Amino acid sequence: MAWLAKSFNSSLGKKLLMAITGLFLISFLIVHCGLNATIFLNDGGVAFNEGAEFMAHNPIIRTMEIVLFGGLLLHIFDGLRLWLDNKKKRPVAYAVIDGAANSKWYSRSMGLLGTLLLLFLIMHLKHFWYFSRLTNDLTESHTLYNEMQVVFQSPIVVIVYVLGCISLGYHLLHGFQSAFQTLGWNHPKYTPTIKAIGAIYSIVIAALFAAMPVAFYFNLIQ
Amino acid sequence: MEGHLNLTLKIWRQKNASVAGKFETYQVSGISTDMSFLEMIDVLNNRLIEEGDDPVAFDHDCREGICGMCSMYINGRPHGPNRGVTTCQLHMRSFQDGETITVEPWRASAFPVIKDLVVNRSAFDRIIAAGGFVSVNTGNAQDANNLPIPKEDADDAFAAAACIGCGACVAACKNASAMLFTSAKISQLALLPQGKVEAAKRAEAMVAQMDEEGFGACSNTGACEAECPKGISLENIARMNREYFSATFSSK
Structure with a gap:
């Protein structure tokens, strides 16, 4: 299997790993966002709590949770490895760079956006994952939905969540179509569709997630 | 003076690869808007030689946009502000009177500076050499239409072969990646039946050489494609992958 390790340690292989783990995380976000969006049914969190209850106890989901953390860590470490490798390739920096003339700022800032997302994610996991999985505070009378109501009373938390969602949106806007390019899917028949789906996906996911803390803060949902 | 420019040039001066370089500022006046960027540097160099100073070293050869030698990073972009051109095809009418123009060499660890704006791009030659040979039949030339090649494939192969190896892709890339160059060289052979025989080995060997030379990985920003004077497409990088x-x- 040395041949496979060699391939994945090449510059192309590191990118392939980023693409595969990235697409996996993209698929997770659909489930996460879809389930959380049930709060907009405005049913006092009944549907949301049922979903959360299912996710917490289904053995397949619990196994996938481990795979998810694995995929996330691979994405982070591979990203760090690429960042460290790449920054060695230009030891003397340019005095003038007109980046906007040839590429989008967010495509050049994936490492920065990813770092912001990681910091956001640590806070986010502390708020909800830690609360629901590692403490005994989750009860019939204090559900995950109630915890969201509590957490999103703080205007600072709401602002940080919205900024986190904006970072996520831009990270996805480049990452979605970039992953397909790395996988070799660049073709006049598919690429325009992939780019369009990527843009819609990024905007919808980021907007829906950002709307959740905002809706709780302004008591738009009960 | 109508149609003539007075400019401030900030040019990177570096004796050789082992010493650090720095910017020197020069004033040039009466530059015709019809001059190419290289001719403008020629004017400066004539003056420097007359004054007994060391002229600015820069690469150039054909001065008609096909050799790929003129490597200048002008105002933050390889080959300056226009798309689809090399530095020799960039004319002074693209600049304003009184403008300050910053000129730097291609900056990449795989392209060490030889002197001033001249960099060593032999890493590209070694990537091509790593690709190895292409099998051809010996004996009598075969009938011209014996090898049917679809028009689209021939066009794509030719478009990839338009790469002049100038290194603008590396210069433009935030990671100093040579993927656009390497993928064009892999594609021009992989698309044709003559190149199919060694295609797998060629791709592995050229990518390995590219990594060994110290070029970065691809972030798919598309800067290379935008700055390529020959319009080499990102589709080639996907094909290389x-x-x-x-x-x-x-x-095997």
Whole structure:
């Protein structure tokens, strides 16, 4: 299997790993966002709590949770490895760079956006994952939905969540179509569709997630 | 003076690869808007020589946009502000009177500076050499139409072969990646039946050489494609990825 390790340690292989783990995380976000969006049914969190209850106890989901953390860590470490490798390739920096003339700022800032997302994610996991999985505070009378109501009373938390969602949106806007390019899917028949789906996906996911803390803060949902 | 420019030039001066370089500022006046950027540097160099100073070293050869030698990073972009041109095809009418123009060499660890704006791009030659040979039939020339090649494939192969190896892709890339160059060289052969025989080995060897030379990985920003004077497409990088990973699983 040395041949496979060699391939994945090449510059192309590191990118392939980023693409595969990235697409996996993209698929997770659909489930996460879809389930959380049930709060907009405005049913006092009944549907949301049922979903959360299912996710917490289904053995397949619990196994996938481990795979998810694995995929996330691979994405982070591979990203760090690429960042460290790449920054060695230009030891003397340019005095003038007109980046906007040839590429989008967010495509050049994936490492920065990813770092912001990681910091956001640590806070986010502390708020909800830690609360629901590692403490005994989750009860019939204090559900995950109630915890969201509590957490999103703080205007600072709401602002940080919205900024986190904006970072996520831009990270996805480049990452979605970039992953397909790395996988070799660049073709006049598919690429325009992939780019369009990527843009819609990024905007919808980021907007829906950002709307959740905002809706709780302004008591738009009960 | 109508149609003539007075400019401030900030040019990177560096004796050789082992010493640090720095910017020197020069004033040039009466530059015709019809001059190419290289001719403008020629004017400066004539003056420097007359004054007994060291002229600015820069690469140039054909001065008609096909050799790929003129490597200048002008105002933050390879080959300056226009798309689809090399520095010799960039004319002074693209600049304003009184403008300050910053000129730097291609900056990449794989392209060490030889002097001033001249960099060593032999890493590209070694990537091509790593690709190895192409099998051809010996004996009498075969009938011209014996090898049917679809028009689209021939066009794509020719478009990839338009790469002049100037290194603008590396210069433009935030990671100093040579993927656009390497993928064009892999594609021009992989698309044609003559190149199919060694395709898997070629992709593996050229990518390995590219990594060994110290070029970065691809972030898919598309800066290379935008700055390429020959319009080499990002589709080539996707094709290289397909070639490389299918080779990973199929080569012996």
